[in-house]
Amino acid sequence: MIVVLDPGIGNLHSVLGGLRRVGREAVVISDKEAWDNLRKDADGSVQGVILPGVGAFGDAMTQLRLSGLVSVVEQVVASRIPLLGICVGMQLLFKVSFEHGEHPGLALLPGQVVRFPATAKVPHMGWNDLTSVRSHHPLLQDVAIGDFVYFVHSYYVQADEASDVIAAVSYGGIEVPAVVGRGLVYGTQFHPEKSGKVGETILRNFARLTELERAEVSSPW
Amino acid sequence: MLTKRIIPCFDVLDGRVVKHVGFLNNRRDAGDPVELAQIYCDAGADELVLLDISASSEGRLATRKVVEEVAAKVNIPLTVGGGVSTVEDVRSLLLSGADKVSMNTGAFRNPQLIEESAHRFGEQCVVVAIDANLHAQTGTYDVMLQGGKVGTGSDAIAWAKRAAELGAGEILLTSFRQDGTRAGYDLELTSAMARAVNIPIIASGGAGAKEHFFDVLTEGMADAALAASVFHFAETSVRDVKSYLRERGVPVRWVE
Numbered sequence: 317m318i319v320v321l322d323p324g325i326g327n328l329h330s331v332l333g334g335l336r337r338v339g340r341e342a343v344v345i346s347d348k349e350a351w352d353n354l355r356k357d358a359d360g361s362v363q364g365v366i367l368p369g370v371g372a373f374g375d376a377m378t379q380l381r382l383s384g385l386v387s388v389v390e391q392v393v394a395s396r397i398p399l400l401g402i403c404v405g406m407q408l409l410f411k412v413s414f415e416h417g418e419h420p421g422l423a424l425l426p427g428q429v430v431r432f433p434a435t436a437k438v439p440h441m442g443w444n445d446l447t448s449v450r451s452h453h454p455l456l457q458d459v460a461i462g463d464f465v466y467f468v469h470s471y472y473v474q475a476d477e478a479s480d481v482i483a484a485v486s487y488g489g490i491e492v493p494a495v496v497g498r499g500l501v502y503g504t505q506f507h508p509e510k511s512g513k514v515g516e517t518i519l520r521n522f523a524r525l526t527e528l529e530r531a532e533v534s535s536p537w
Numbered sequence: 538m539l540t541k542r543i544i545p546c547f548d549v550l551d552g553r554v555v556k557h558v559g560f561l562n563n564r565r566d567a568g569d570p571v572e573l574a575q576i577y578c579d580a581g582a583d584e585l586v587l588l589d590i591s592a593s594s595e596g597r598l599a600t601r602k603v604v605e606e607v608a609a610k611v612n613i614p615l616t617v618g619g620g621v622s623t624v625e626d627v628r629s630l631l632l633s634g635a636d637k638v639s640m641n642t643g644a645f646r647n648p649q650l651i652e653e654s655a656h657r658f659g660e661q662c663v664v665v666a667i668d669a670n671l672h673a674q675t676g677t678y679d680v681m682l683q684g685g686k687v688g689t690g691s692d693a694i695a696w697a698k699r700a701a702e703l704g705a706g707e708i709l710l711t712s713f714r715q716d717g718t719r720a721g722y723d724l725e726l727t728s729a730m731a732r733a734v735n736i737p738i739i740a741s742g743g744a745g746a747k748e749h750f751f752d753v754l755t756e757g758m759a760d761a762a763l764a765a766s767v768f769h770f771a772e773t774s775v776r777d778v779k780s781y782l783r784e785r786g787v788p789v790r791w792v793e
Contacts, residue, residue, distance in 0.1 A: 337612060
């Protein structure tokens, strides 16, 4: 089963619809209690977790904290369950964001979230082509340089470790991380659920990763 | 490189696509907006816009049902608008499956709607639609409300700037004088707007041939071009437009 965490701001319709199109139903969890109940009833059945996210970074973190979902994410990572952050959900994986102030994130990956310079049109909105793709990565199987995906964001990630960036896109003269991944923690800055066939390929790859035995996915990607 | 977007638009009345589709062959008739959406999506449309022109609350419920059905089918962004005047309206459309919500008269009358929506749901989903009409005496553009029925005397460019400051993520700009003419987009208005604000501009009104898309996305400086009848009437197709643009060096997303 795939669990979608609902930080309470966004519309989960698209993510659920996207998963459905690749043949996976998902369960939505909005707080720690629901998560605990789920694990009690069906321990071990959670194969993957998606952290979507729209809206502001600070609000999303506050919601995650208030609902106990921060500790859920910690459990997910400790239990070696694949985790996929989408858009702001990907940004939340990092240490800190400077969106309207300074907000600590989940700090699963080193790096910070900053605003595009004023020289670029903000938000970075629309279809942009990937300029680098680590195509042997299991999340990016059948995804290639030049493939178009749909972005909409005003802030972007500056990753401390280049190895965490597994696909990038160019905007405003900046090489922007489009997909990040370390261990079983992944993120896409774009919306795979709105990115046509390419997005569906990525969702399908993630769904496939969630079906692998934990031991098989523990290699150091 | 960020590509220029081509966006087909549907007017939805009581759950049916109504505008300009009367003489289409039956496979794309007004009764099946979901099928129409799927066809455009497969043809390489970059987004879809649904405008709810229902007069009654029952019509609105029917539109929500269409939004749900379309959203479940398509794998590209979906913008929905028409009669949005409260944050609750925005929320309800987002919950129905819209990715972005377009607001026009409601936002002009209550600009706080932009701010509140942007704060609650994110700037990315707030599209401010502006219908602009050339003022013959001053040579400036007036904001028109209620589908062009009501003039305001307010400057469209100034309003767009304000909307952007309040948190609009995008401007959907319709030229009143060009709308329905199929004589081409209003390049002057669109480029003036694009120079004035630092958020994406979707140009609307006047598309009649593929050349018009090229003009507004280059000289007109628009980020996206929206059209209804030119696609519904099959005078040109999304694929033809994109192929034409691609041959002329305009970056577009190409779907095989």
